[in-house]
Amino acid sequence: xxxxxxxxxxxxxxxxxxxxxxxxxxxxxxxxxxxxxxxxxxxxxxxxxxxxxxxxxxxxxxxxxxxxxxxxxxxxxxxxxxxxxxxxxxxxxxxxxxxxxxxxxxxxxxxxxxxxxxxxxxxxxxxxxxxxxxxxxxxxxxxxxxxxxxxxxxxxxxxxxxxxxxxxxxxxxxxxxxxxxxxxxxxxxxxxxxxxx
Amino acid sequence: xxxxxxxxxxxxxxxxxxxxxxxxxxxxxxxxxxxxxxxxxxxxxxxxxxxxxxxxxxxxxxxxxxxxxxxxxxxxxxxxxxxxxxxxxxxxxxxxxxxxxxxxxxxxxxxxxxxxxxxxxxxxxxxxxxxxxxxxxxxxxxxxxxxxxxxxxxxxxxxxxxxxxxxxxxxxxxxxxxxxxxxxxxxxxxxxxxxxxxxxxxxxxxxxxxxxxxxxxxxxxxxxxxxxxxxxxxxxxxxxxxxxxxxxxxxxxxxxxxxxxxxxxxxxxxxxxxxxxxxxxxxxxxxxxxxxxxxxxxxxxxxxxxxxxxxxxxxxxxxxxxxxxxxxxxxxxxxxxxxxxxxxxxxxxxxxxxxxxxxxxxxxxxxxxxxxxxxxxxxxxxxxxxxxxxxxxxxxxxxxxxxxxxxxxxxxxxxxxxxxxxxxxxxxxxxxxxxxxxxxxxxxxxxxxxxxxxxxxxxxxxxxxxxxxxxxxxxxxxxxxxxxxxxxxxxxxxxxxxxxxxxxxxxxxxxxxxxxxxxxxxxxxxxxxxxxxxxxxxxxxxxxxxxxxxxxxxxxxxxxxxxxxxxxxxxxxxxxx
Numbered sequence: 001x002x003x004x005x006x007x008x009x010x011x012x013x014x015x016x017x018x019x020x021x022x023x024x025x026x027x028x029x030x031x032x033x034x035x036x037x038x039x040x041x042x043x044x045x046x047x048x049x050x051x052x053x054x055x056x057x058x059x060x061x062x063x064x065x066x067x068x069x070x071x072x073x074x075x076x077x078x079x080x081x082x083x084x085x086x087x088x089x090x091x092x093x094x095x096x097x098x099x100x101x102x103x104x105x106x107x108x109x110x111x112x113x114x115x116x117x118x119x120x121x122x123x124x125x126x127x128x129x130x131x132x133x134x135x136x137x138x139x140x141x142x143x144x145x146x147x148x149x150x151x152x153x154x155x156x157x158x159x160x161x162x163x164x165x166x167x168x169x170x171x172x173x174x175x176x177x178x179x180x181x182x183x184x185x186x187x188x189x190x191x192x193x194x195x196x197x
Numbered sequence: 198x199x200x201x202x203x204x205x206x207x208x209x210x211x212x213x214x215x216x217x218x219x220x221x222x223x224x225x226x227x228x229x230x231x232x233x234x235x236x237x238x239x240x241x242x243x244x245x246x247x248x249x250x251x252x253x254x255x256x257x258x259x260x261x262x263x264x265x266x267x268x269x270x271x272x273x274x275x276x277x278x279x280x281x282x283x284x285x286x287x288x289x290x291x292x293x294x295x296x297x298x299x300x301x302x303x304x305x306x307x308x309x310x311x312x313x314x315x316x317x318x319x320x321x322x323x324x325x326x327x328x329x330x331x332x333x334x335x336x337x338x339x340x341x342x343x344x345x346x347x348x349x350x351x352x353x354x355x356x357x358x359x360x361x362x363x364x365x366x367x368x369x370x371x372x373x374x375x376x377x378x379x380x381x382x383x384x385x386x387x388x389x390x391x392x393x394x395x396x397x398x399x400x401x402x403x404x405x406x407x408x409x410x411x412x413x414x415x416x417x418x419x420x421x422x423x424x425x426x427x428x429x430x431x432x433x434x435x436x437x438x439x440x441x442x443x444x445x446x447x448x449x450x451x452x453x454x455x456x457x458x459x460x461x462x463x464x465x466x467x468x469x470x471x472x473x474x475x476x477x478x479x480x481x482x483x484x485x486x487x488x489x490x491x492x493x494x495x496x497x498x499x500x501x502x503x504x505x506x507x508x509x510x511x512x513x514x515x516x517x518x519x520x521x522x523x524x525x526x527x528x529x530x531x532x533x534x535x536x537x538x539x540x541x542x543x544x545x546x547x548x549x550x551x552x553x554x555x556x557x558x559x560x561x562x563x564x565x566x567x568x569x570x571x572x573x574x575x576x577x578x579x580x581x582x583x584x585x586x587x588x589x590x591x592x593x594x595x596x597x598x599x600x601x602x603x604x605x606x607x608x609x610x611x612x613x614x615x616x617x618x619x620x621x622x623x624x625x626x627x628x629x630x631x632x633x634x635x636x637x638x639x640x641x642x643x644x645x646x647x648x649x650x651x652x653x654x655x656x657x658x659x660x661x662x663x664x665x666x667x668x669x670x671x672x673x674x675x676x677x678x679x680x681x682x683x684x685x686x687x688x689x690x691x692x693x694x695x696x697x698x699x700x701x702x703x704x705x706x707x708x709x710x711x712x713x714x715x716x717x718x719x720x721x722x723x724x725x726x727x728x729x730x731x732x733x734x735x736x737x738x739x740x741x742x743x744x745x746x747x748x749x750x751x752x753x754x755x756x757x758x759x760x761x762x763x764x765x766x767x768x769x770x771x772x773x774x
Contacts, residue, residue: 067403070403070404071403073403073404074401074403074404085270085330086330088269088270088330089269089270089329089330089331091267092267092269092329092353092355095264095267095355096355098263098264098355099355099356099357099359100356100359100424100425100428101356101357101359101428104428115756116749116752116753117687117688117752117756118687118689118690118752118755118756118760118762119689120689120761120762129688129689129690129762144432144436146431146432146435146436147357147358147359147428147431147432147435147466148357148358148468149355149356149357149358149359149468149470150357150468150470150471151353151354151355151356151357151470152357
């Protein structure tokens with residue numbers, strides 16, 4: 001009833017403007033659940049932006065790593081080139097040291113002389129083929145050096161004493177008992193090694 | 198009204214934006230598609246640098262892989278005197294820097310500075326040429342900022358004179374002699390090219406190299422030569438030439454079973470490293486291939502084999518041999534040393550090296566047939582080696598053989614042959630009558646593992662195996678019964694040889710100059726190697742002087758290749774009947 005009475009009292013006057021404010025809870029536009037879901041959320045924005053930053057950072061890092069790798073590859077390629085050149089230079093030296101002239105000169109310097117005759121022994125019968133002729137038939141100790149080699153200029157002669165000392169050290173330090181054992185265990189029926197110098 | 202105006206504004210903005218975009222699109226298409234090539238090329242020009250990448254010329258190696266010729270890098274140190282001498286402290290620093298370089302290269306610093314400062318306005322001069330990597334690295338470590346090193350490939354011959362005549366050498370414009378020249382197709386490399394992008398200061402951007410053309414390294418040329426044997430033989434021939442007073446000497450060692458040349462020695466010889474510093478007339482080719490000579494009596498072995506093969510004579514067949522044989526044209530054929538008339542067998546004709554006996558035996562076979570035997574042994578034709586500057590020798594047609602020359606060709610006068618051809622003759626006899634192609638190159642080994650230029654290995658029969666073997670047996674009589682027999686013995690091995698003393702024709706006349714030679718095989722019971730040693734214009738005309746040289750070369754060959762000794766005694770064939 002009281003409601004009716006109120007309506008009556010207000011009839012014929014404009015409704016004051018502030019009236020809805022006085023009753024805000026009665027009529028309110030409420031977002032539906034789906035609308036609420038569709039509403040952008042701050043978290044997503046943060047995630048997206050941070051992802052973007054992460055991607056940019058990763059790309060930057062990747063780029064740094066790649067270019068660093070490229071420089072490293074380049075440096076290693078240079079190093080490889082240098083090493084190949086060094087290898088070539090050493091091979092060149094080795095080829096010169098390996099030359100017959102050098103070997104024969106060094107051998108003669110160490111006191112070796114070539115044998116002028118082929119010699120063979122038949123191990124079955126013990127027969128010796130050939131006669132030991134005069135060693136050094138050329139008469140110059142195997143170092144006539146008639147066939148020259150300009151590449152050998154400045155190649156030093158080996159020092160026989162230095163070589164002996166080195167060998168002595170190596171043998172002495174490494175395995176002196178083994179040498180002794182080897183001598184003892186030499187088979188009795190082996191061909192005796194001639195004493196040469 | 199408001200709505201309509203704002204729509205118009207929006208439309209105008211859209212149109213403007215569209216137009217701007219259209220302009221950009223047109224420009225983009227123009228740049229990216231229409232003028233793309235032009236711009237690319239222009240940008241490439243600005244950033245990209247072209248680089249020549251050098252291929253490496255192939256090595257020449259011996260049968261065992263020992264390097265006879267290889268390619269190396271050398272460095273030229275260059276500078277701009279103009280730049281160097283206009284620096285602030287140039288007066289003191291340049292001589293000091295040059296002295297530091299001179300200490301490494303062994304040059305004279307004063308001369309170096311004088312040459313450097315000779316033209317102070319010049320923008321280019323060499324400070325030192327062709328230094329090794331070692332020296333370059335030392336110079337580089339000095340940290341001199343005004344020098345510019347340049348790199349270039351060079352050829353070196355680590356074994357010097359060994360096989361120098363065979364290997365040949367290279368000039369500034371390419372290969373000039375020997376195998377370097379004739380096998381250039383195998384050895385030559387192809388340079389490639391690449392581009393890289395450079396930074397503003399010229400630094401190469403890493404990872405920017407693009408190969409535009411691949412380099413191709415040359416192949417490795419493997420020879421049949423054994424370097425150590427070659428050294429020995431060359432040395433022995435040089436000694437022999439000195440002892441004999443000869444003007445030239447050659448020696449050839451050939452493997453009988455396949456015709457591979459184990460050694461081809463020439464004296465005088467050449468060190469390819471220094472050939473450009475030597476006299477212009479130096480012996481730069483291989484005389485053993487290029488210079489034929491009248492072989493003389495060594496050919497008698499071939500004559501004997503022809504007669505036996507044709508079935509007109511056996512080692513025991515006999516003829517009556519006076520010292521001299523008068524010819525219808527008034528000329529005469531006579532033996533080297535006077536003797537009473539004797540009854541020689543065919544074997545005896547070889548032991549006594551009788552021209553008269555050989556002439557008499559030659560009557561048993563028509564000229565054409567004798568000619569064809571010679572051709573079958575490879576005379577008058579180039580060997581399969583096809584060496585640079587090789588000669589085929591001269592084997593006249595049979596219709597030009599008349600009078601004395603009809604006989605003289607059978608003892609080696611009136612025809613010419615090279616040392617290598619003569620070696621091939623004795624290879625054929627040792628190989629039971631089958632001539633193998635003469636081979637100097639085992640093959641060209643390419644980087645991808647393929648091998649080209651491999652020898653065919655297909656032999657041709659010149660005489661029957663029986664005829665060849667009987668001839669070897671007759672040559673054994675020479676080794677054991679001739680005057681030089683004591684100098685031909687190799688203990689443990691049977692040898693079979695034939696000597697030769699050929700007169701040298703000068704201006705159409707035979708004078709007192711001779712070529713002496715020994716040719717033969719060993720072990721005679723199973724021939725493995727044939728050796729021919731020859732000395733030109735020695736002081737003495739006696740061929741026996743070169744017999745010990747043949748023996749030494751053969752002994753060294755047998756030692757080098759570990760040939761098993763003979764197991765049976767030599768046959769004893771009658772010399773007289």
